Amino acid sequence: MIGWIQGLLMEKQPPALMINVNGIGYELEAPMTTFFDLPATGEAVTLFVHMVVREDAQLLFGFSSKQQRELFRSLIKVNGVGPKVALAVLSTLSAEELVQCMVNDDVTQLCKVPGIGKKTAQRLLVEMKDRLTKEFGDVVLESNRPDGAPSQEQDAIAALVSLGYRPIDASRVVKSLDKDLSSEDLIRQALRHLSGNVL
Template sequence: MIGSLRGRLLRVDEGIALIEVSGTGYEVEMPESSLNEIGKPDSEVFVYIHHSVREDAHVLYGFSDYTARALFRVLIKVSGIGPKTALAALSTFDVPSFVAAVLQEQVNSLIRIPGVGKKSAERMIVELKDRLGRFNSESPSSAAKAKNSGSQAVFDEAVSALVNLGYRESDAVRAVSQEAGDGMDTGAIVVAALKLLSKK
């Protein structure tokens, strides 16, 4: 089984990175967050791999860090959550923000993941809540930021405001999760999130 790849990034197309290792090109499906972190075409990249063997294909899923791969492996064990939805979850949230959303039972945040409705989000919370403790402890400072998101209504309003300003919903969710703090109103969260997004 393939556990990681180090090689030259040839191209990225619709969520798939083509990585050349010793003359062989490997197509690797990756979440948007990892694709944004690994580098530009023609650069050397390193990715952690989850190697899925099916009857009709061998599929490689890649991640920029070990924790993201570990969370992906937990997610695909949830009833009704396949690799496509797990990748979408990791494209919408970073690991600490996703963990915080599950532990705080933020259904309205989780349904922002493409392919996840209210029932799927509720099932995700039930099945994952007891499994995510180690992820929470691995990133305490980031998780703490995500947990301080204030009321769900304020969180949703801030995300909606950023989307209306033209930002992608996945970027808006990540920015609000990272910047929101106790006692902050919607306007303050939006301003802080805009500062973060402007640095990208």
Template sequence: MIALLRGLVVEKHPNQVLVETGGVGYDVTIPVSTFTKLPDLGGEVRLRIYTHVREDVLALYGFLTQDEKALFEKLISVSGIGPTLAVKILSGLAAADLILSIRRGEVEKLVKVPGVGKKTAERMVLELRDKLPAATGEEPGAPAAEALSPIDQDVLSALLNLGCARPQAEAAVRKAKAAGASLDFEPLFRRALELVR
């Protein structure tokens, strides 16, 4: 499975880029957000790749950042959203706006993306609301949340794996740190687990 592609930009279009590496040209479908940041023709690019395999198709979907690829993968996990529609969604809304719209349940904003109907938008909200990270500036007037350290992220991941909703898990990790819990994984995890219940 192809996960990363680095090479020269041979052709580029708003939804597609042709990347040559090792004498082979790879046709990669991309969202507009990736297209706008591509180098000029002949420039080197490094794309995170999602390889989509069906019985009749082998398609590559490329993203400049791992976060955008992860969001794409979350979108295609929603019933009724395939890779093509997921790219359209990422092209229609900036990643931060998309996350914010889903977390706030703004169906009317989501249906403005071509190909997204009301039922699909509602499914996106229902299935992804608690699975997406908080976008910066989500609470108007609230200070931006401090970034989580690698240990905090491990604790958060453990809480999510136990079935906790992301917003509550993030809040519990922050409260545990603020309450003076040790910065080691186990004590921080135990304190956060107590707070999330």
């Protein structure tokens, strides 16, 4: 199994690229988010790789970060989502935007991805939401911290997560509360909500 590849970038024509590794040209496909990070042709490049072995082909998919590759692997686990659709998702949405779609149940945004209709979008939400929260909880928290977001919200979410609550639940509850509350009051009220004792 090929985990990563390092060599000279010989060609790049989205979604395909070719890397010369010790005189052997490896053909890969990559999302646009990876193409944005590529150097000029002729320069050295290192990519994380996912390999797909089929009866009629051996396919390599390249990613500029390990996180992109893990998101790709999570996507292709969803029924009805193959490598091509997964590449389209990662070409259209950044990792943060994808996780934010899951947090907000944003079917509309997912449907903007080529090859994804409403049913596939809904399936993605159902099958990936918990998985993304577990595997990319740091992204979920980061995606809920836009510039200028009240620090007390961030503190409350972080505290709830440290207590064992899922980032997606902690963020949802905290953001539903009065934004003028202190961090301590936000935590107290969020705990009441999360424990089912809503006042």
